[in-house]
Amino acid sequence: MIQGPRRIALEEWDARYSELRRAGMVEPPYGGPLRRHVEDGDVRLLKLWFDDSAAALRLWNFLLTEEDRLRQARALGRRLVGAMKDLGVVPVMAYSSPRLTAFYPDGAWWIPCMMELGAGLLRLAAALGLDESFCPVRAVLGAFLTGAHFPIPDLLTCSVGATCDDFSAVAQRLNGLGYPILWWEIPARRKPDPGEPAVDLPGGFSAPRDQVAFVGGELERVRSALEALAGEPLNEERLSKGIREANRVRRRLARLRRLAYAADPCPLPALEMLIAEMLAIHFCSDREETVAVLDILLEEVGKRVQARVGALPSKAVRVFWVNPVADLRAMNLLEDCGARLCGTDFMFGHALDLIPEQAPPMEALARMARADPMVGSAADRADRVCAEMRAFGAEALVVSRIPGASHCATEGRLIAEIVEERLGVPTVEIEVPPVCDALTPNLRTRLEALVEAVRARRGK
Amino acid sequence: MIYAGIDAGSRAIKIVLFNSRQDAPLASAICDQGVEQERLARGLFDDLLEKQGLRPGQIARIVATGYGRNLVRFASETITEITCHAAGVRRLVPQARTIIEIGGQDSKLIRLTPEGVLRDFAMNDRCAAGTGRFLELVATRLGATLQELGAMADRSRRPAAISSMCVVFAETEIIGLLAGGVPPEDIVAGVQASIAGRVGAMAGRKLDPPVVLTGGVAMVSGMARALETSLGKPVGVAPDPQMTGALGAAILASRP
Numbered sequence: 075m076i077q078g079p080r081r082i083a084l085e086e087w088d089a090r091y092s093e094l095r096r097a098g099m100v101e102p103p104y105g106g107p108l109r110r111h112v113e114d115g116d117v118r119l120l121k122l123w124f125d126d127s128a129a130a131l132r133l134w135n136f137l138l139t140e141e142d143r144l145r146q147a148r149a150l151g152r153r154l155v156g157a158m159k160d161l162g163v164v165p166v167m168a169y170s171s172p173r174l175t176a177f178y179p180d181g182a183w184w185i186p187c188m189m190e191l192g193a194g195l196l197r198l199a200a201a202l203g204l205d206e207s208f209c210p211v212r213a214v215l216g217a218f219l220t221g222a223h224f225p226i227p228d229l230l231t232c233s234v235g236a237t238c239d240d241f242s243a244v245a246q247r248l249n250g251l252g253y254p255i256l257w258w259e260i261p262a263r264r265k266p267d268p269g270e271p272a273v274d275l276p277g278g279f280s281a282p283r284d285q286v287a288f289v290g291g292e293l294e295r296v297r298s299a300l301e302a303l304a305g306e307p308l309n310e311e312r313l314s315k316g317i318r319e320a321n322r323v324r325r326r327l328a329r330l331r332r333l334a335y336a337a338d339p340c341p342l343p344a345l346e347m348l349i350a351e352m353l354a355i356h357f358c359s360d361r362e363e364t365v366a367v368l369d370i371l372l373e374e375v376g377k378r379v380q381a382r383v384g385a386l387p388s389k390a391v392r393v394f395w396v397n398p399v400a401d402l403r404a405m406n407l408l409e410d411c412g413a414r415l416c417g418t419d420f421m422f423g424h425a426l427d428l429i430p431e432q433a434p435p436m437e438a439l440a441r442m443a444r445a446d447p448m449v450g451s452a453a454d455r456a457d458r459v460c461a462e463m464r465a466f467g468a469e470a471l472v473v474s475r476i477p478g479a480s481h482c483a484t485e486g487r488l489i490a491e492i493v494e495e496r497l498g499v500p501t502v503e504i505e506v507p508p509v510c511d512a513l514t515p516n517l518r519t520r521l522e523a524l525v526e527a528v529r530a531r532r533g534k
Numbered sequence: 535m536i537y538a539g540i541d542a543g544s545r546a547i548k549i550v551l552f553n554s555r556q557d558a559p560l561a562s563a564i565c566d567q568g569v570e571q572e573r574l575a576r577g578l579f580d581d582l583l584e585k586q587g588l589r590p591g592q593i594a595r596i597v598a599t600g601y602g603r604n605l606v607r608f609a610s611e612t613i614t615e616i617t618c619h620a621a622g623v624r625r626l627v628p629q630a631r632t633i634i635e636i637g638g639q640d641s642k643l644i645r646l647t648p649e650g651v652l653r654d655f656a657m658n659d660r661c662a663a664g665t666g667r668f669l670e671l672v673a674t675r676l677g678a679t680l681q682e683l684g685a686m687a688d689r690s691r692r693p694a695a696i697s698s699m700c701v702v703f704a705e706t707e708i709i710g711l712l713a714g715g716v717p718p719e720d721i722v723a724g725v726q727a728s729i730a731g732r733v734g735a736m737a738g739r740k741l742d743p744p745v746v747l748t749g750g751v752a753m754v755s756g757m758a759r760a761l762e763t764s765l766g767k768p769v770g771v772a773p774d775p776q777m778t779g780a781l782g783a784a785i786l787a788s789r790p
Contacts, residue, residue, distance in 0.1 A: 487738070500654040515601060516640070520657060523616035527652045530617070 078383040081123040081343055081409070084108060090126050099128045102363070104139040111138045116188045121511075123406045125346045125385055129367075129374035136358055136367050137349055140177070141224055143359045147175040148225050153303045156227035157356060158214075158255070159241045162320075162425030163443045164231050164296055165356040170316025171304040178356040179224065180241065182217040183210045186508040187401045193222070196508070202247055209240040209479035210400045210508050218248060229303050230255045231296055236262035236449040239480045256299050258292040260443060261285060263450040275445040276427035279454060290440035297436065313435035319361055321428050326368040327354055328426065333375050335416045335466040339384030341375045344405040344415035348398070351418060354425040390414035391528045394468035396459060396489055397421060400476055401510040404517065408472070411521040417466040419459050423447050452485040456492035463497060469528045471501040472521070500527040535594045536560060539618065539783025540575055540609060542602030543567060545638030545666065545750060547575050548777050549582055551593075552784035559784070561586050562777055571605040579608075597787040599779050601639060613786055615779050616644055616655050622782030623746050623772050624650045631742040634733055634761065634769070635779075636751035638666040641729075643737050656736050661700060664732030666751040668701050672725045675708055676718045684755025686719040687726055694724030704728070726760040734764035741767060748772040749779075 082090060091107045108131065112119050116138060124130060148154060155176040157164035168176035186196050195216030196206075204212040217223045232245045234257045249255045263281050266272035271283040301308050330350060334342045342350075350371060357364040378384060386409055393408060394417040408415065424445040430438040447455050463471065471493050473486035490501040502524045504517055535555065541548040546567055551560040563582040568574050575598075583590060598609035599618040606612075619635045624646065633644040641664045645653040658664040673680050694716050696704050704725075711721050729751075745767055747758050752775035761769045772778050 491738075494654070500652075502655070515604075516657075519601075519614050519616070523614040523652075523655055526614060526617045527654060530651050 079341070079378060079385045080126055081385050081406075082126045083123055084112065084119050086126075087124060087131075091131070094128050094131070102132065102135075102366075104135050104142065105132065106135065108134060114138075115192060117190050117192065118188045118402065118509075121403055122345065123343070123409075125343050127374050129370045130342075130346050132370055133346060133349055133367055136360075136363060137352075140181075140359050144175065144177055144225050147359070153229070154225060154227040155300065155303070156230045158230060158232040158245055159237050160231065160233050161355050161422035161446065161448075163293070163439050166316055166320040166429065166439065166442075167293070167297060167308060167313065168300055169319065169357065169361050170308055170312045171300065171306060173304040173306065174300060175359055176356055177224065177227070177359045179214050179217065179227070179230075180211050181352075181356075182214040182223055183212075183400065183508075184402070185217060185223055186210060186213050187403075190509055193220070195220070199244075202251075204244060204247060207478050208243060209238075209476055211241055211479075212244050213508075214244060215247060215251075218251070218253060226253070229299060231258060231299070232256070233258055233260050233443075235260045237446070238448060240478065256296065258296050260289055260292065260446070260449055263444055263446075263454070273441060273444075275441050276430065277423055277445045277458065279445055279450065281441075281444045286437070286440050286444055289443050290436055293436060293439055293443065310435055313439075314431070317429045317431060317435055317438060321431065323354060323357060323361065323364050323368065324426055324428055326365065326372060327351060328428075330368065330372055330375060331417075331426075333372070333379055337379045337384070339382070339388040340386040340390060340414040340416075341378035341384045342371070343385050344395070344408055345402055346371075347415055347418070348402070348405055348420070351420060351426070352398075355422060386414050391525045392416040392467055392469045393472055393524070394418070394459065394463045394466070394470070395420075395472050395474065396455075396486065397474045397476060399474050399506040400508040401506050403514075404474065404504075404506045404510060407510075407514065407517055408521055411518060412525040413470070413521065416468050417462045419447070419455060419462070421447055423455075423458055452488040453492065455485070456489045459489055460493060460496050463493065463499070468497075468499065469531075470499050470524050472524065473501065473503045475503060475505040477505055477507050500524055500531075535788070536588065536592055537784050537787035538579065538593050538596040539780040539785070539787055540579065540596060540598045540600075540603075540606050541615065541618065541777075541779035541783060542571055542575055542598060542600040542606050543615075543637055543639075543750070543779070544601045546776065547571075547578055547600075547602075548780040549575075549578055550777055550780040550784040551582065551586065551588075552781070552788055554594075554788040559781060562774075562780065564776065567602070571602045572607055575602075575606045576608060595787040597783040599783040610787070613783060616642060616657075617652055618779045618782035618786060619748055620644050620646060620650075620652045620782065621785050622778035622780070623748050625781060625785055626773050626778065627744070627746050627770065629744055630746040632737075632745040634737075634745060634747045635749040636664070636666055636729065636733065636747070636757070637749045638670070641665050641733055641736070641749075641751075643733065645742065656738075658732065658736055664729055664736065666749075668704070668725060668729055669751065669754060671701060671705055672708065672722060675705065675712075676721070678718075680754060683722050684753075684757075687723045687754075687756035687760075689719040690717075690723035692720050693727050694720045696721075696724045696728040723756065723760070726754075726756050727763065730757070730760035730764035733761060737765060741765060743767055745769045746772050748775040750776045752776075
């Protein structure tokens with residue numbers, strides 16, 4: 075009997091890997107069995123459920139070998155840019171130069187989850203005065219101190235202003251430890267006053283022209299720093315090409331989201347969708363390979379949609395998810411409770427939207443930065459969430475809070491209230507710490523009750 | 535046909551047998567929760583059946599609910615306590631639109647549609663400050679039983695202000711208040727107001743009347759009054775509030 079796609083645990087991946095190899099699976103240089111990452115310390119993999127496709131394996135291997143790629147890039151003489159608190163603008167600029175590789179040091183916030191606190195990064199951050207009253211992104215401090223998770227970048231940039239108070243505190247501490255940072259400022263987005271010259275932004279927003287010009291000026295400073303680091307100009311032609319290449323990734327992600335979130339049964343589990351969406355931020359340190367990984371994933375999902383098969387049962391409760399989780403296991407838990415993902419707002423919608431290709435490149439990037447959900451109001455985010463929930467037929471909303479993260483502490487409730495009022499669907503707020511094992515019964519109750527509420531409505 | 539609902543809560547296990555022909559509860563039982571949760575639930579279940587002259591084979595279906603529901607492996611199905619309390623309270627107070635359930639370990643706010651369908655819910659976070667655990671801690675500190683706390687609160691003239699958001703720190707405050715000569719009854723009333731304030735914050739603006747209080751803490755006199763003060767709305771207490779989860783589970787077990 076031919077088995078359809080399904081979620082499997084790590085121990086099943088060993089046999090599945092051999093099976094795929096026998097069937098002729100072609101792997102990239104970073105390929106190999108998933109289990110080897112456990113030996114590297116990523117013990118959380120032992121508790122996760124994975125999609126069983128070769129495409130998903132490649133996605134995971136791509137994600138989990140980023141450190142190797144960064145070290146290799148340095149060995150090849152490429153200069154490394156740590157683009158902090160920036161979800162989709164500076165990396166686009168940096169990848170416009172073949173001499174630069176950008177990455178996202180803030181991504182270290184998942185190390186405590188993946189290594190089940192074994193790396194001690196949060197402990198190191200606490201010793202520097204940033205304890206659990208701050209967002210788990212404070213793990214980045216520990217990662218800089220140990221140097222064990224990524225090479226220390228040659229240039230550190232960080233947006234500051236309306237983005238995230240927690241991260242500003244973390245970055246200030248990092249700066250104080252002797253890591254110079256190029257700060258670029260980004261003010262809160264406001265609607266243009268009547269008669270005020272305005273600019274349309276990606277995502278359907280608009281902003282006063284002066285605000286966009288100001289951010290453009292800040293990004294010019296970043297451009298100069300990148301040029302100095304690369305030793306070559308980042309001219310309009312290069313930047314325009316960089317934008318087109320970034321949009322190749324974004325177009326693929328848009329197609330993947332449309333396919334995966336609309337189809338029933340659900341063709342790709344929540345965890346793999348989360349990882350795939352995260353590629354938009356900084357291309358996991360290899361823009362070309364990101365395109366290849368997404369193409370293979372799209373092909374797999376396309377086949378499943380056409381064959382009407384999925385990794386989850388048909389008619390699972392359709393849930394829209396707001397905010398990323400500190401513990402990846404929460405995404406598995408959603409599915410264990412009888413639900414499936416049908417849309418997300420992981421706070422980087424602007425990294426998924428297409429960068430305008432008709433505008434001059436620096437102007438286009440400034441507009442993109444202005445569309446960052448973090449610098450806009452919660453109502454703006456809620457508008458987008460409601461529109462996507464309607465488009466994907468969501469039946470419920472989960473707002474996931476990040477412990478200690480000041481940005482989403484109150485915003486979540488506002489978004490939930492707006493969604494309830496406009497769409498009349500049940501909502502629930504949960505808080506997911508970096509390792510949620512002890513809270514699993516509590517989280518499970520909330521998610522199961524949400525599923526029960528939707529089923530009660532269906533049966534009404 | 536006889537159906538069973540088992541509410542494996544954090545402090546107690548409750549069982550209700552429901553006779554679907556008579557559309558009424560048949561019997562109920564309760565015991566303290568412990569480490570061997572399944573054995574305790576099984577023992578209570580067997581005792582109840584024996585007292586009713588029933589055999590396990592005569593129970594058509596069993597629904598387990600509550601914090602320990604997944605450990606009741608002899609149940610036919612598990613349903614969350616949120617849905618079960620909603621079904622139980624709705625049975626006892628058909629017009630209920632908002633349910634506040636304060637248990638030993640957590641507190642919940644459950645909203646129902648006018649038709650009685652679960653609309654949505656909110657639960658307190660990890661902190662015990664909005665739960666029955668807070669009252670237990672106070673009872674221990676004051677050398678009183680939970681039942682005595684209600685009577686003490688009734689005698690309060692001036693509830694003490696408890697400002698801590700954390701039960702552990704609140705205990706320190708209570709020690710300080712006692713040392714400062716604050717009467718125990720004012721401390722108990724202050725703690726009740728603190729729990730009610732937490733629930734009020736969780737409720738936010740989601741509060742359609744009638745509001746019904748259920749769960750073990752509802753049996754402590756003074757809690758409903760403290761909630762009324764916090765919410766600015768009348769709060770009724772469900773009959774036999776500790777059993778509503780098990781009752782709801784039994785009712786849901788009887789539905790096809």
